Amino acid sequence: MTSEGFAGGRAASAPLMGHETEPTMFELSVPGRSAVQLRTTGLAERPMSEFLGPEHLRDTPVVLANLSERDLVGHFTRLSARQFSVDLGAYPLGSCTMKYNPKFCDAVAGDPALNSVHPGAPAALSQGWLELLVSLEEKLCDITGMAAATLQPAAGAAGELTGLLLMRAYHASRSDVRRRVIIPDSAHGTNPASVTLGGYEVTTVPSNERGLVDLDALRAALGPDVAGIMLTNPNTVGLFEEEIEEIAAAVHEVGGLLYYDGANLNAIVGVVRPGDMGFDIVHMNLHKTFATPHGGGGPGAGPVAVSARLADFLPGPKAARAADGTFEWRRPARSIGRVHGWHGNALVLARALAYIDVHGADGLPRVAQHAVLNANWLRQRLREVLPAAYDRPCMHEAVLTASSLKAETGARGLDVAKALLDEGFHAPTVYFPLIVDEALMFEPTETESPQTLEALAQALERIVAQARQDAQILQHAPYHTPVSRVDEARAARQLVSTEDAALR
């Protein structure tokens, strides 16, 4: 298969501009400049000393940057030119589901009729928001096969911890003291960190040679002190846990609960439901599967859906449909309490609902199908270039390995990833999952075209050919990005995390 295989289209590959170093806003500051314009209030100035004692008032102002509006626009626009993004080009960062974010959803979130509403406004004055939240909860339950959900958690990790506290509350309600939570060795780092914060101990079970949970090892680890298991399915190697029914039966057998980490829900949305696999608690990363933008590292949203026996423990208050057709806030009977300062990342939730409504029951399965199609095509296309860690059909992401390339040429997975930046693509996730040597985890997502996938494959072919010719060149890649490889050790050794740090 070559690029001629797909007629037309333009492969996404866009080198960045922005090679000039940009001064910080503080360095651009000129005393006396100002951009601010405020409403005329019609009130005369009064000294602060009229309101507060001198012990409370600062002697000198907080020194910020002083910029004209034109300075401000130039500065942040130039910074933006030093930044790769999904809108610019393909971003196959495994495990992060960097799909295209529809502009329509941004417009929904930008509507003042939604985004100007105060979160403390009474339910009667925010009926539209409550209805929106109820609609999203119902659809997320439909997608996961669960009975009820909380929309409060602000990100996946917050959802994980919420789920663990639900697990704890459930067992406590049965006066059942349990101590351990089981996690496969391929799990995301947030899982064990959340388990500790949830007050449990982590028991790690190994994966087998097929990249799946080792059922015998799991059975050996299970016992009456196991509160539950956290699983990602498909797992972080991009493979579906085919023995999930047996896993669920074994965990339920000892009275444990199954927690579904929704990091990889994009692979199965509308095709398989966690509830039907036997899971009791499910978190979703709306910024992944439901395309709310990642914002350079947030905001996300991590709603948690649960089966009927856990519904009473959900965080509250929750938006609910009242008998008269209006909407009200309701606290579940045995709620674990609040997990967010207000109602969750509401504008992210609105975006996700808009995305779900556009796709609907017919569109969501196509998302999963095309995501899995793209990942498998890329895996197969790269067979002779960078082999898959597990030679079998994958789901939405393909974990490749540079292990043999490294042995042959000395070029590491990291070198391949960095060289890809020069080719105008974002790098894959490197060195994760930990159980794969020299892992390169590609998640093309469903929104990249076959032309783009072919261009990505050809870029990797060039990089591997370069490695065979002279691997040293790759060790200093990238060459055409705004900066070259950075000295990470120095950043950690001499911490300069603010403009003022040098003065200390």
Place this chain on the structure above:
Amino acid sequence: MADYLPHTESEVAEMLDFLGLSSLDDLFAHIPPALRLAGGLGMSVGASEPDVAAIFARYGEANAARAATMTCFAGAGAYDHEVPNVVRALSSRSEFVTAYTPYQPEVAQGVLQAIFEYQTLVSRLSGLPIANASLYDGASALVEALNMAAGATKRSRILVSSGVHPHWRAVARTFAAGTGHEIIEVPLRDGVTDWAALDAASAAAVVVAYPNYLGVVEDLGAPRELARAAGALFVVAGDPVGAGVLRSAGDWGADVFVGEGQAFGTPLSFGGPYLGLFACTLEQVRRLPGRIVGETVDLNGRRSFVTTLRAREQDIRREKATSNVCTNQTLMAVAAAIQLGWLGTSGLAEIARRGAVGAHHLFEELVQIPGVSAANSQPFLREFALRLRRPAAEVIADMAGSGVLAGVALDALVEPDDESVEDPSRVLLVAVTERRTREEMDRYVELMRKVVA
């Protein structure tokens, strides 16, 4: 049938052929058939963008409290500040919106430098040298501060002033179920924390809000001394706009500053996404939750930025990590940096002063009305609590009919067992920002006079 997939039918067929498959369903053949969703999802089929837009327009119209129809005097941790076009335009640039965590610094200098500038701004606002790249919101920042304090002191007893926002205290209690922290809420007396007769020995942290959630500007000397004597961390939950005129947390001797950063460039948004501000002393940097950006150089000696001190984080430390935070609120942090760049040194102080002048004007007018009195006798900055003759929820509902959101009823804010204020159902919390005009306040006073009678 609407979606954002680029593949044509013939391209799909060609790709399947390459994989030796005959249908898209074959991609899922290894999944046990019993698990496959047989009848499809229960929701309706997809709709076009304009059709979905019509549904969302209806949601919007059903929000009586939207800005187009109501003037906002509600606060309680969420404030109606000016967000100018320039801030909206820059913070909605797709390079910031559609990137992810800057794992590849060579192509992420834009976000990394913006975070570095944000960290500098938070450090200066808080008067503390280290700030992280943001947390989810003020409540989550408080929870992380408590975890930091417990880690630093190897203790678990936490003294929290009841002047800390009721929702933040509720969130702290929820997460304490997992960490095992013992949270002791210190009562308020006439609007200020009653630290007297409190045994702080063996405390991990002493937490106080500045101003507190009733708007009161409390003296921080007593809790600081309490924390010092006990060897506990002194945590200040501060209003970052108030910091424009008030002494900084660092100046008061805080070890940790946490705050809600929504006021800087993020609309009210029905409560999220907001911005958790977090700053601390150098001593605590190895326990810092979340991400932090540091300055360094690239191979050519050019100034560069990179996420640093990564060894603290969950993806490396796993069950021994200081926090489970991965995704944070970077876009809100970038918006805050842009907004503070727009405000500048004098602008920040100006919005703090205007809020204070407006709040005092409104307060002075309102307490003249029979049936309206101050809920406490303490000094405040830009938010205050009133005790009303009628239930506050009824007053809010009545004034809303005339286009004024009068504030937040305290009984809607506090947990049923809260002891920070007596009979919260008759207490109304009112906030004034730089966006409120004298004309709007006059109308507020006139309406209050009518509805409280």
